[in-house]
Amino acid sequence: KSRILAVVNQKGGVGKTTTSINLGTALAAVGRKVLIVDFDAQGNASTGLGVGVRDRKITSYDVVVDKVPLEDAAVKTLVPGLELVPGDENLAGVETALAHDPKRSFRLRDALRSYRERAGADGYDIILIDCPPSLSSLTINAMTASDSLLVPLQCEFYAMEGLSQLLRTVQIVKSGLNPDLDIQGIILTMFDKRNKLSGEVEQEAREKLGGKVYIYDTVIPRNVKLSEAPGYGKPALLYDYKCSGSEAYIRLASELLHRERAL
């Protein structure tokens, strides 16, 4: 029932959190039951959804380390139909806390699977996992737990360069921990039509990767409203529904649902 998608890219600042929050909100806006798992010690997805540090009583750390059931950690957000498992600094301690457990890479997978069995048809339609900017144990855990990956790709030179490392890591996880893993799609982000670099990166991505991996038609433009919204603890769709950033994430949600149906 629940489709589990990890939002990954080890390159920093490419729009992982912004995509998790706004794509999640857009999917909830069209009636899907959505959960975001904040799996980054920075806790940005929690902040961006208005769940402050004081409200993060049970976090994704507790779910993987203490095996707290997922539904006990999930909290409502200001978006109807969108819930969150908060993240916070203690996530930085996951690697050490699980060092003794040979099956540590399966902790999140097991938590989500047991939730899926308990919830059945009433469960979330889509679970998005917001990952940190590294290929460390948290990201490996998320890749192992996922049906598929969403890869935000900033339209910048360094971001393109990092993609081959990411694709190699996906192959490693696919050959061992999670044989069914694939890439649902690459999402071009922070596209700035004022500068030629964006167009060049888009063209190179579609030429070099287009045959191997799906690249969404929807491109997320650079839009200041997307970076202002987190300061108000709201997704851009609630902060400014009409801005180009919100519209792009609404289009992305519908393209994703099309693709999910087709798969």
Next chain:
Amino acid sequence: KSRILAVVNQKGGVGKTTTSINLGTALAAVGRKVLIVDFDAQGNASTGLGVGVRDRKITSYDVVVDKVPLEDAAVKTLVPGLELVPGDENLAGVETALAHDPKRSFRLRDALRSYRERAGADGYDIILIDCPPSLSSLTINAMTASDSLLVPLQCEFYAMEGLSQLLRTVQIVKSGLNPDLDIQGIILTMFDKRNKLSGEVEQEAREKLGGKVYIYDTVIPRNVKLSEAPGYGKPALLYDYKCSGSEAYIRLASELLHRERAL
């Protein structure tokens, strides 16, 4: 003799690599002997200085894991007076490779100290360490090895939020692994005068932090030339000397040297 500065911030995409490369180049341009240590598995500082994957024969991984002397790993770059210890993907394996060593956090410190003793007055004036976007063992190693820290702070909401985590980590390292560690300064980056968020973040940073930590007067503007230059394997100062990004890093270099003399 050599002053060791780590460029750190666990928030991704805030300008750590861009600052390491362009500040390093500007310091070399005014006659300092500079080394950049690429300590990020993404290897962006190496790419941005035109040192391709094929030229990364000995990397910072070899310096910390196999104790290869620093001067054997350092390579010349296209910038006179600026050398590089390349970084590459195998850095992701440092944590596992050193797991058995109780003194693993001191590996980079020991490598740089033994270099300083061997080189004496002929050594580098400044060593910049470009860190990955995490507070994991590589960043802890770099903080332990450093005299002081440079903290690029992107003028965005999430970047401000991450600062308190960073300051707490610095205190932890200072209370144990490196009692002399301090923050040399915070560098405001990607300042976009077209959007009010930049001004708000600058104002909040100077108000909230100004008393505790030095914040450079020089602010790095958002400037597309800074993001185009890495595609040509050149620092912005060689790609376009006259652009606002290059001029800001030249000013930053002179402000840093002033501060270093004053300290």
